[in-house]
Amino acid sequence: MAQKTIAFFPEAAYGPALNSVGIAQAVEARGHKAVFLSDPGFVDVYKGYGFDAYPVNLSEPMPPEKMAKFWEDFINGHIPNFRKSPYDQVDNYVKDCWTAIVDSAKWAQKDLPGVLAQIKPDVICVDNVVLFPAIKQFGVPWVRVISCSENEIEDEDIPPHLSGCGEGDHACHRAYREHFNDVIKPIHDDFNQFLTSTNEAPYPIGQFFEASPYLNLLLYPEAVKFRRRHALDPKRFQYLEGCVRKEAAYAVPPFAANNDGPLVYVSFGSLGAGDTELLKRVIAAIGKSPYRALVNVGGYVDQYSDLPPNVIVDGWFPQPSVIPQVDAVIHHGGNNSFTECLFFGKPAIIMPYVWDGHDNATRVEETGHGFKMPRYDWTDAELLARLDACLTDAAMKAKLAATSRHMQAQNGPEKAAGLLEALL
Template sequence: MTTAASDINRNKRILFASIGSLGDLHPCVALAFELRRRGHSVTIASTEFYRGHIAALGFEFAPLRPNWDPTDRDLIARCENLKRGPEILFRELILPYVNDTYEDLLHAAANTDLMIAGELNFAAPLVAEKFKLPWASAILSPCSFFSAHDPSFLVNAPYLIHLRRSGWIVNRVILNSGQPFIRRWWSPVRNLRKREGLRTKCNPVFRDKFSPDLVLALFSKHLAAPQPDWPVNTLQPGFVFYDRPEMDSELKASLQSFVANTDDPPIVFSLGSTAAHNPGHFYEVSISAAKHLRRRAVLVGASDSPRMIEPGILAVPYAPYSWIFPRAATIVHQGGSGTTGQSMRAGKPTLIVPYGWDQPDNAMRIERLGTGLHLPRRAYSVENAAATIERLLIEPQFARRAAEVGQSICADDAVPLACDAIERLLGGFVAVQNGSGWVADSKTQPG
C-alpha cells in the first residue's frame, strides 16, 4: 500500500468541527477548499452564526452548539480578561453546553469518514471514540502545546515566563503542578463520558485535544519549531490561509486609490475578527499615533463603510489581509494566530498589542524572531505607540528580518502538505517523527 495522495480513494466524507471565531474557522475553510478540489465531500460544523458564511462558500453546514454570537461585545470583553478569560470561556461558555455539542456532533459525524476538529471542541474526542472514527486535531498556536522545552506565555500565570530559561525539567514540573487546580473544570466532560460508556479518565486541554491519529500544527516553524514533548504524530505544515478576497466596488475603489502611492505606504491597524468588536481605545490611539508620525494609515474594522476620518487616514469595515498587508509600511494588530500568520507572510515589520489568549505569547515570539515589537494593551498610549512604530519604520533590521521570514513562508506548501496528511489518514496511514523530520508511517490505525 502506498502513501501517495493520488492512490487514496476519492470522494471521502470529511467533517470539520470548529468552535470559536473566524480565526478558528478560516484555517478549516482553507483546508476544505483543497480537499473539495481533490474530490472529497466536505461538511463544516460550527456555530449557527456562521451558517450563511459557510453556505456562501458552497459547503454543507452543520449547526454546532453553543449557539453564540462571536461578535457580541459583552461576550468578547469577558473573554479578553487576561487573567480569567480562559476560565470564563471554558467554565461558562463552552463546558456547560458540552452535552449539546456532543449531540450535534454525533448527528453531523454519523456518516463521516474522517473528522478534523479544533481544540475548543471538547466533544470531538468523545464522538471519535464513540464511532471509532479517525480524526485529526487542528492546533493553531504554539502555546496550545504547553511545551516544557519551549515554554509559552500563559495569560492566567504570566509570572511563569520568567522561568523560561530554567530548563525543561523545571518547566514540566510547573506545568504538571498546575493541572490539579483546573481538574474540576472538566466535570461536565467526565460526566458525559460516564453516561456514554466511554473512558472516564480525561484531560481535555493537556492531552485529549490531541488526536492519536494526526495532530496538525498550523503555524510556521519560524514562530515555533517542533519540540520533543509535542505529540509524536504531529505534522507541522505551517500556516494555512484563507480570507475573503472579494470586496464590493466602493471598498475596492477606496482602498486601491488610497494605496496607489507606493512611495508613501500606510500603516495598517487591525484587531482581527473578534477584538475589533470590543476595541477599547485602540483606534483612537492609533489615529493620534499616525498623526503624530505624519504617516498615512488604514484602520481595518473601524467603520461600517469606507470613509476618510482624518486627512490621510482611511477607515474601512474590512480588507483582505492578503491584499492590504503587503501594501503596508508596517502593521499593528492584536496578535491572533491568523492575523500574525498573514502579517508574517506579508514580510512587514509588526507591532502587536495583545488582547488575550494566545496573543501575548505570539507577540513575544514575534519579538524574539526579530520581525516586530509588542506593547501590552494597557501601555498602548499615543506616545508609546508612536515611538514603537517609529522604531519599526526607521531601524532597518526589522524590515530586513521580516522580509526574510515572509519569503520563507510564501514558499511553504502548507495546505497541500496538510491535505496530503489527511488523505494518508483516510488511507490508514499516520504521521510519525524521525530524525530528519515528519514522515508518513504505513501503520494502520486500530479500530
C-alpha cells in the same frame, strides 16, 4: 482516488473558521467534498465560501443574531480585564472561557452523533481546545488542527498555553501552571465527569483535549516554534507554516493625506473591535504621523467620526489580500494575523488582550519578527517609534523575508490537503 467527504469542525471564532476554509479550499481542489460542522452562528460564514454547513448546537439554541450578540457582550464585558496580566486573567476571563468551552462540549454531544450519521464523513478535522467524544468515537480517522499557538501541545520546557511567558522564563511557567490548575480545577472536575458519562477516560488536571493518534496539523510557523524537551513525532505532527485562505483582491483606496506615505493595517479582530477607545487612541496617534492606515473597526463604524485624513476605517477587510500591500501591521496577536504577517513578511506590533495573543506577542519579539507592546500603557511617541523601527530595522526585514520565503514555499493548505488525502 474516488471522491471522499472530509468534515471540518472549527471553533466558533473567525480565526479557526477561516483557517479551516483555507484547508477546505485545497481539499476540494483535489476533487474531494469538504463540509462543515458549525455553530449555528457561523453556518453562513462557510456557505459564503461555497461550502455545505450543518449546524451543531454548542449552547442553548438561540437565533444566530442573538448568539453573535452573546459573544460580543461577553468580550466587551471583559474589557476591564484586558488591562490585567495573563496570570491575573486566569481568575476572570480564562475561567469564564473554560466554563463556556466545557458547556459547548456537553451541548455538542447531543447533536453530533446524528449530524455525523447524516454526513458520513471519511475523515473529521476538529480545531478546538476541548474533546468532543462523538468525533473520537465515530469510527473514522480524526485529525486535530491546532490553529492557535503550538503550545496547546504541552511540554515541560515551553511556556504554558495562554501564559505569555518568555521561552526561557521557567519561573513564570511554573507560577502560571500552578495558578491555572488551581483556578480551573472545579471546571476540570466537571469535564471529567462528562467524559466518564460518555465512556471516555478522564484527563489529568489542566488537560481538556488530546493529540490525535492519526494526525495533528499545527498552523504555527517553524520559524517561531519552541525548543521542546520532547520532540513531536513527524509521523503524527506536521507544521503547516500557516494556512492562508484565498480572498478577493483588494484595491487600496486613495487617502486625503499622506497618499505616498508608508501604509499600516490595524486590526484587533472581530471581537477586539469592541475596544473602541483603544482603537481611537491608535488612530489619533497615526493621525499625527507621516503614515497612512487602514483600520478594521468591526461592527462599530458609526462610532468613528472626524477621522484624520490619513486614516480609512471599515467594518471588515479581506486580510490576506490587504497585508501583502502594507508596510507594517498593528494587531492583537490572533493566530490568523500572527501567521499572515509572517507569511507575507510584514513586521507586526502586537498589543495582546486575551488568549494566545499573549503568547504570540511574546514570541514575535523574542524571535525578531516584530514588537510586543502593552495594550494601554504607551505614548504616541512610543507607538510611532515602534512603527519607524518596523520600517527601518534591517535585521528584522531580513528575518521576515527569510521566514516568508520558507512559509510560502510550504503552501500550508495544499500540504494539509495532501496529508488528509493520505489518511484516506
